[in-house]
Amino acid sequence: MTETLRLPWADLPPATAPREEEGAAPARRPPARRGRRPLSAWPAPAGPLPWQGWHLLVHGADAAMTAFAAEAAGPGLIPWPFDAERVEEDMFALAIGANRPGQERGGLSVEGCRILARQFRAAAEARHARLALRPDGACPLDFNRLVPVPDRILHLGATHPDARAWLMANWGVLEAPAQMAPLPGRKAGRRLPRGHRAVVYGFFTRGGTPAPVVRRMEEHSPQLTFRLTGRPLT
Template sequence: MTENLRFPWADLPPVRADETPDDIAEQPQPSPSRGRRGRRPLSAWRDTTQAGQWQWWHLLVHGPAQAVDDFAVAARGPGLVPWPFDGERVEEDMFALAIGDGASEHTRCGLSIEGCRILARQFRDAAETRHARNLMRTDRPCVLDFHALVPVPPVILRLGATHPDAVSWLLRHWGTAEAPRGVRRLMGRKAGRRLPGGHRPVVYGFFTPRAEAPEPLVAALRARWPDMTFVLSRQDMT
């Protein structure tokens, strides 16, 4: 059961040592939702903790210098999707994990049912505090916030992160069912060709689950900024 529990502060995927970041921001994962808003079992959360399941991307953006600056401003945000946080669900999941078959040996070693409840409550309190802090943080904004560029509608947000309709919307409009991880602006990267006078490039790097490509989001950027060029490319992790 432990492999199915998705912690609200899931670890970031591996970072490429050869990339020099200009700005780095954590991408906290959405928390499970409850009941009619998309309550799902623990197994509904995908296991993306293995390095082989991540894809590293570069997004090259170039165009008139002022347009590039305007895009950079529009692209900044907190770097997370403001899904509703269900503390009760988190507490239930942690209690089930602590007292279930996967933790029975530890329970026999001395953790009582009441102890499991206390542990679950402490975990919920920590998760709620972390969630609130992430929503309010402005000290290290994400330089390429998918939700800032292509916002998730309120009606979809209310469904919760694991609701099938919410996942379908994200895949259709973003190409990935999660906010990107390890987002950074890569300094010193070139466009790969000579640009017209007054034009300049900027390159972003980020991770998504390997099976998902954020091409729909890039298509939306091209439609919104027709005078600019957006080139999305997969990068080898080896």
């Protein structure tokens, strides 16, 4: 059973920052099956989507950089509605998948699948509670703070086709970035005018390319310069 069922947060990016060379483009998530809405964070059956590392260089006048940093900081999450009962139901449906022709259940009985679903729900509730405690400035470059997901999209849920389409159009990725942090010692690569400074943010995404959200940053802060560069993970 552990070969096919994975916690949605089990596949995490490396703890170290991406290296300097260019990496391969991330794979796209296959379209969701029709019918029952699956858990939003479950990877496709073929395996979890690969992580892609990024560096985002931002530079400009000190005052503009200070204003941008204050505006960009946030908890670093997409505040999707959380339905614990639906999580348990979806997990049970996934575990009991042997009712489909040719599908193995991994040796679990129906009651075993129910127990697994309840355990998964408890783990999901605990994780949701931990994330809710994240301070407002935990992420120095919060995509949702700079390009907020509208309430009408949030109410749809993370797996709704319209919500996914909005994220791809406005962010270029389907999830909030992971391990967003400024990289000490990184510079603009050229001498900046007096009174200017640069910051390089390192982070990871999967299932897309965050170029759209960077373009929105450029539109919102035309006095700053942004440069996004992909980095390999190894």
